[in-house]
Amino acid sequence: MGATSGRRYRPRRAAPVAERGFHARPPAGVRVGHREWAATIRARHPHMATRRARPPQASPIAAYWGAVCGLLAFVAAPAGAAETQGADTQLAQADQAALAARADSAIAGASHLMRHRGPDEPGTWADPDADGSVVFGFNRLSIIDIEHSHQPLRWGPPEAPDRYVLVFNGEIYNYLELREELRAEHGATFATDGDGEAIVAGYHHWGADVLGRLRGMFAFALWDTVTRELFCARDPFGIKPLFMATGPGGTAVASEKKCLLDLVDLVGFDTAIDHRALQHYTVLQYVPEPETLHRGVRRLESGCYARIRPGCAPVVTRYFVPRFAATPITSATERARYDEITAVLEDSVAKHMRADVTVGSFLSGGIDSTAIAALAIRHNPRLITFTTGFEREGFSELDVAVASAEAIGARHIAKVVSAEEFVAALPEIVWYLDEPVADPALVPLFFVAREARKHVKVVLSGEGADELFGGYTIYREPLSLKPFDYLPRPLRRSMGKVSKPLPEGMRGKSLLHRGSLTLEERYYGNARSFSDAQLQEVLPGFRPQWTHTDVTAAVYAGSAGWDPVARMQHIDLFTWLRGDILVKADKMTMANSLELRVPFLDPEVFAVAARLPLQAKITRTTTKYALRRALEPIVPAHVLHRPKLGFPVPIRHWLRAGELLEWSYAMVATSQAGHLIDLAAVNRMLDEHRTGASDHSRRLWTLLIFMLWHAIFIERSITPQISEPQYPVEL
Known part of the structure; x- marks a missing residue:
């Protein structure tokens, strides 16, 4: 742990569990602080030696609640179920005491793999009435009610005070209002000042309908000791992750996939590569x-919950379906609609500022993050903002971010990333990701999160504004292609054929091709980097039926009759936002034990944005029209109409010379993924890109990140050095 302001932190001994636990006692079956903890971790995970294995103790920051940022739950199959499912009969005949010890040890070890998500308070819990067949693991990063709201949280009505057990990753921003509602309507009582009890009490009184009342980001597992059912849920937009695996041994859920992979012997699920998922x-x-x-x-x-009973596969139900339903704006109502946007954003930011620790803000230089920071500083005049950039000219918004911070009165901290730092961090970053995400912007996000964690424990950010308010330039494409709508379908198709023989890069080729396609055919989120022909070259297992429509068909079916921009936004909510944007946001901040909050992705904000008509989102000259108008009194003028850059990365240049190019050739030369990726084709692409014959940067990055992922998680030929973030003494 690091020190700040020249002062060194001297660790203090943790208070006994009995003094810190729920209702002034530990939850029945809880195991935290046991002597064997560190030895177990070292024995099971020697590759984790770069992180000091140690039993739970008092954090440099006082232990608190608000979020357990790493959760793990295991529900064993009933005795005998493994035999009927064809698994090893020894599991079916095992003594329950042995199963309990085995499950507890496995969960403790697997939980340690995501210690970065919650270094304040790790531990395990086993249901004493389930003979070890229900076990929770947790790693807590505390934000609200620092002294009392420990994990797992137990709550119940007076007649069964310990009925429910909760492990929870996230924050509920309207928890104060929910608690008051539960007190007034149902006489609910609470033992802490945290947000977790609002979830459990709400579930007791409202059932799954509680999910529609929560304003926040969450993934949680809730065990009902009466019905013997595990209830799991994720927030509407997928801000917080939750993975599931079911096998002959039972079902496990976790915040990170690497934890489930560590439990494969306990659960018994299939670990083979999914070739369809690879093509997607x-x-x-x-x-x-x-x-x-x-x-x-x-x-x-996202927007789903699952019910899990011992011996049964999870039953998944969708509780939230985002719908865009425009209502017209007239000259008489225009100003009121802009004011409505401002008001709901102000309210969302105010609620997202609720914390018992210091809250900062990411500031990229664009309108979204600047708006969030400008509203946040009203609640914290000492707000610190953070940004990152690269040494190469044209790939940094540092100057704009500094000007924005000065304009709103915030202190600003910047991190400049070199090419050498970028390459060195890649194995560690991919280990944190769990699944490959070929977005180079996640690397600078990792570094700015590490810098921010030296100063704050929570940051706000502007993710979601583009999807809700129409911020991507591609959303203007339907306006450009509108003339094609008046052509007979056969003629439109023939124009696509005409475009094929035209030279790449020729003016009008892309317009003719895309104009010949329907919206469902041409748009499926972020721009495509591989054509079908290119996919066949690099994927030995390519299947023409595994197209993007596997992913988008059902989503498009749910938006029939909407205007084309709303349909594109809808697609992005189900694909790009939750598959890329929110994954990198969660993984790169949690890698540094930093909580990221996204005020735009709030149900109330979405409700306002979803009512905006097309002309309030997209014009021929701008995007996010209504949002820009609403933010005119809030955002500095130099940002208001500036094009969006985010955290740009000079991948195209670095793949032509230097350390990243050398690393790329070495990755291809040593990769054992040749049965999945045509390595000779990748080498040819590297040669063509290096010489400038073609720009393969996006395609290469997609393949290289997969190969690195394969080397870490499948081959085990690369063992990332997991570094420890620096934590401040006081927050």
Whole structure:
């Protein structure tokens, strides 16, 4: 742990569990602080030696609640179930005491793999009435009610005070209002000041309908000791992750997939590569929900919950379906609609500032992050903002971010990333990711999160504004292609054929091709980097039927009759946002034990944005029209109409010379993924890109990140050096 302001932190001994636990006692079956903890971790995970294995103790920051940022739950199959499912009969005949010890040890070891998500308070819990067949693991990063809200949280009505057990990753921003509602309507009582009890009490009184009342980001597992059912849920937009695996041994859920892979012997699921998911990744540059690259592991999708009973597969239900339903704006109502946007954003930011620790803000130089920071500083005049950039000219927004911070009165801290730092961090970053995400912007995000964690424990950011308010330039494409709508369908198709023989890069070729396609055919989130012909060259297992429509068909079916821009936004909510944007946001900040909050992705903000008509989102000259108008009194003028850059990365240049190019050739030369990726084709692409014959940067990055992922998680030929973030003494 690091020190700040010249002062050194002297660790203090943790208070006994009985003094810190729920209702002034430890939850029944809880195991935290046991002597064997460190030895177990060292024995099971010698490759984790770069992180000091140690039993739970008092953090440099006082232990608190608000979020357990790493959760793990295991529900064993009933005795005898493994035999009927064809598994090893020894599991079916095992003594329950042996099963309990085995499960507890396995969960403790697997939980340590995500210690970065919650270094304040790790531990395990086993249901004393389930003979070890229900075990939780948790790693807590505390944000609200620092002294009292420990994990796992137990709550129940007076007649069964310990009925429910919760492990929770996230924050509920309207928890104060929910607690008051539960007190007034149901006489609910609470033992802490945290947000977790609002979830459990709400579930007791409202059932799954509680999910529609929560404003926040969350993934949680809730065990009902009466019904013997595990209830798991994710927030509407997928801000927080949750993976699931089911096998003959039972079902496990976790915040990170690497924890489930560590439990494969306990659960018994299929770890083979999912070739269909690999093809989807190569097309989209991320693995779309609910898929993962391992056949036996799936994500619980955003806006869904799952009910899990011992011996049964999870039953998944969708509770949130985003719908865009425009209402007209007239000259008489225009100003009121802009004011409505401002008001709901102000309210969301105010609620996202609720914390018992210091909150900062990322500031990229664009309108979205600047708006969030400008609203946040009203609640914290000492707000610190953070940004990152590269040494190469044209790939940094540092000057704009500094000017924005000065304009709103915030202190600003910047991190400049070199090419050498970029390359050196890649193995560690991919290890944190769990699944490959071929978005180079996640690397600077990792570094700015590491810098921010030296100063704050929570940051706000502007993710989601583009999807909700129409911020991507591609959303203007329907306006450009509108003349094609008046052509007979056969003629439109023939124009696509005419475009094929035209030289690449020729003016009008792309317009003719895309104009010949329907929206469903041409748009599936972020721009495509591989054509079908290119996919066949690099994927030995290519299947023409595994197209992007596997991912988008059902989503498009749910938006029939909407205007084309709303349909594109809808697609992005289900694909690009939750598959790329929110994955990198969660993984790169949690890698540094930093909580990231996204005020735009709030149900109330979405409700306002979803009512905006097309002309309030996209014009021929701008995007996010209504949002820009609403933010005129808030955002500095130099930012208001500036094009979006985000955290740009000079990948195209670095893949032509220097350390990244050398690393890339070495990765291809040593990769054992030749049965999945045509390595000779990748080498040819590297040669063509290096000489300037073609720009393969996006395609190469997609393949290289997969090969690195394969080397870490499948080949085990690369062992990342997991570094320790620096934590401040006081927050």
